Amino acid sequence: DKPHNNTTTPSFVRHKIKTITVQKSSSADNMIAPRYKNVGMVLMMAMSSTFVVTATKSAFITSPALSISGRHETSHSPSFRSRSFLAYTNGTHGLPKDIKRRSSPPVSLKRSNVSNQHLPPSSLPNGGHISLVGAGPGDPDLLTIAAYKILSDPDALVVSDRLVSAEILELIQGECKVARKMPGCAELAQEEIYKWCKEGLDAGKHVVRLKIGDPFVFGRGGEEVLKFREHGVEPKVIPGVSAAFSAPLLGSIPVTHRGVSNQVVMCTGYGRDGTSPDLIQYHKEQTIVFLMAVGRLRQLCERLIRLAGYPSTTAVAIIESAGCPNQRTVVGNMETIADLAEEYEVKPPSTIIIGEVVNVLLKEDDSAIKQILDTAQTA
Numbered sequence: 001d002k003p004h005n006n007t008t009t010p011s012f013v014r015h016k017i018k019t020i021t022v023q024k025s026s027s028a029d030n031m032i033a034p035r036y037k038n039v040g041m042v043l044m045m046a047m048s049s050t051f052v053v054t055a056t057k058s059a060f061i062t063s064p065a066l067s068i069s070g071r072h073e074t075s076h077s078p079s080f081r082s083r084s085f086l087a088y089t090n091g092t093h094g095l096p097k098d099i100k101r102r103s104s105p106p107v108s109l110k111r112s113n114v115s116n117q118h119l120p121p122s123s124l125p126n127g128g129h130i131s132l133v134g135a136g137p138g139d140p141d142l143l144t145i146a147a148y149k150i151l152s153d154p155d156a157l158v159v160s161d162r163l164v165s166a167e168i169l170e171l172i173q174g175e176c177k178v179a180r181k182m183p184g185c186a187e188l189a190q191e192e193i194y195k196w197c198k199e200g201l202d203a204g205k206h207v208v209r210l211k212i213g214d215p216f217v218f219g220r221g222g223e224e225v226l227k228f229r230e231h232g233v234e235p236k237v238i239p240g241v242s243a244a245f246s247a248p249l250l251g252s253i254p255v256t257h258r259g260v261s262n263q264v265v266m267c268t269g270y271g272r273d274g275t276s277p278d279l280i281q282y283h284k285e286q287t288i289v290f291l292m293a294v295g296r297l298r299q300l301c302e303r304l305i306r307l308a309g310y311p312s313t314t315a316v317a318i319i320e321s322a323g324c325p326n327q328r329t330v331v332g333n334m335e336t337i338a339d340l341a342e343e344y345e346v347k348p349p350s351t352i353i354i355g356e357v358v359n360v361l362l363k364e365d366d367s368a369i370k371q372i373l374d375t376a377q378t379a
Contacts (some may be wrong), residue, residue, distance in 0.1 A: 119234045128201035130228055132221060134214045134240015137247055138165035138349070139323030146238045150208055157200040159193055160210040163349045165324050168210075190220070194227055201231055209235070212349060214242040218268045218291045244289045247322035247351035251329040252361045261287045261357045269293020269300060269352075276300075282309040287355035294318065294350040298338035304354070305334055315358035320350040331358060 123129035131150050136142040143151075148171065150156065156174040169176060177196050179189045193209070200207035215221030215237065228235045244266045248255050255264045264287045265280050276296075280288055282304075293300055297318075304310040316337040320328045332340045334354075340346075 120229055120232050122234050122236065124201060124204070124233055126202075126204035128204045128207070128233065130197060130201060130207040130209060130233055130235040131238060132209045132215050132224060132228075132235045133211065133238040134219075134242075135160075135164045135168050135210055135212050136241035137213060137243040137250070137322040138167065139250075140165075140167050140171060142241050142246065142323055143168065143171075144238060144240065147240065150238065151210070153206060153208075156206045156208045157196075158208040158210050159196045159200070161212050162189075163212045164210055165212075165321070167324060194224075197228070198231055201233060211240070212243070213291075214240040217242045217244055217266065243322055243349065243351050244291060247319040248289065248317075248353050248357075250322045250327065251317060251319040251353075253317055253319075253353055254357055254360055255287045255289065255353070257357050257360045260360055261285050261355055263287070264289065266291070267293070269296055276303070279303060279308040282311075282314075284356075287353065287357050290352040290354070292348070293352050294320075294341060294346055294348055297341050297352065300352075301334045301338055310334055310354075314354060315356055317353045317358045318346055318350050319353070320346050322349075322351060 133147045133150055134144075135147065136144075140148075151158065151168075151171045152173050154173040156172075158172050158174060158176040160169060160172075160176060160178045162178060162180055164178075169178070179193045179196075197207050197209060209215075209224060211219045211221065213219060215224075216239075221237070225235055225237070245255060256262065262285045263283070267277060267280060267288060267290050269277075269290050269292050276299075280286075290300070301316070305312055312333065312335045314334045316332055316334055318328075318330045318337065318341060320326075320330070328344070328346070330337070330340050330344055330346060
């Protein structure tokens with residue numbers, strides 16, 4: 001048989017065509033060859049159509065090396081190139097003559113309408129740059145690998161929040177400054193943070209802005225990014241494990257549970273300029289997680305009962321210092337939790353969970369609740 005042109009026929013089609021053999025004879029050449037030709041075309045169309053659907057779904061998932069059968073294929077293989085072309089053209093069969101085959105996979109279609117062309121550079125001319133890093137709830141084992149590597153940089157200047165755990169601060173290899181953000185002086189402390197960061201950038205240092213939890217979950221991370229842009233640099237953001245989900249987990253409280261809670265709402269106890277945020281109206285199958293609210297817990301519970309329709313018996317839990325050696329869990333209800341928090345002197349950082357999920361893993365054994373309270377009392 002006449003060999004197929006490798007530059008125009010994809011490899012998987014060549015393989016199938018090779019399995020079709022035509023017996024040549026002097027008397028039947030003109031009759032048999034057209035039949036097999038038609039069969040080959042049908043097979044090509046069927047296989048190509050099926051394959052294009054599969055490749056289209058996987059092209060953006062397994063890039064840069066697409067694999068349908070589980071084998072790792074490189075950009076140098078003909079099958080990879082043909083699959084890429086078929087996928088990115090959404091089912092166009094064959095290769096138009098006016099398009100030359102590339103040696104590497106074609107660029108995918110535009111996937112975003114967001115541009116970063118007008119953002120400042122990631123570093124200043126003197127080499128100064130900044131990383132905005134989430135420290136997680138407090139356990140060093142819950143740091144991301146990226147965060148650990150940055151904290152291990154001996155040349156970095158780390159500017160940390162007050163609530164970052166001592167266990168994580170011990171991992172810092174370079175210089176460390178801790179902002180003493182206290183109730184009533186948070187804005188002054190924030191300005192001090194900006195001052196330290198600006199001094200580090202002007203000195204050409206790698207400034208690490210270390211924040212508890214995740215920087216963008218009630219951590220003013222977005223505000224700080226905008227401020228750093230005013231300094232002429234775009235920070236690198238390293239996500240952290242947010243206490244909104246990790247603290248309940250560490251306290252054996254699932255924030256969702258089938259038949260108990262099918263939605264989760266995250267709130268802060270303090271709005272801008274110390275105001276109280278809008279209340280979330282009561283829903284039986286709802287969990288509310290409050291961050292930075294232990295300082296006004298009594299007022300919060302009273303308002304939820306009076307204005308948001310919460311039953312006074314709604315379960316409430318406080319997880320203090322989640323993931324740290326001194327972690328404590330205090331359990332009560334809307335009427336008792338404020339008194340319990342005062343009795344056991346609960347301090348920030350604490351996460352408050354409101355909803356029936358609090359009792360999901362404890363309701364089978366009331367002695368477990370008593371043990372938690374006894375532990376808190378003797379701590």
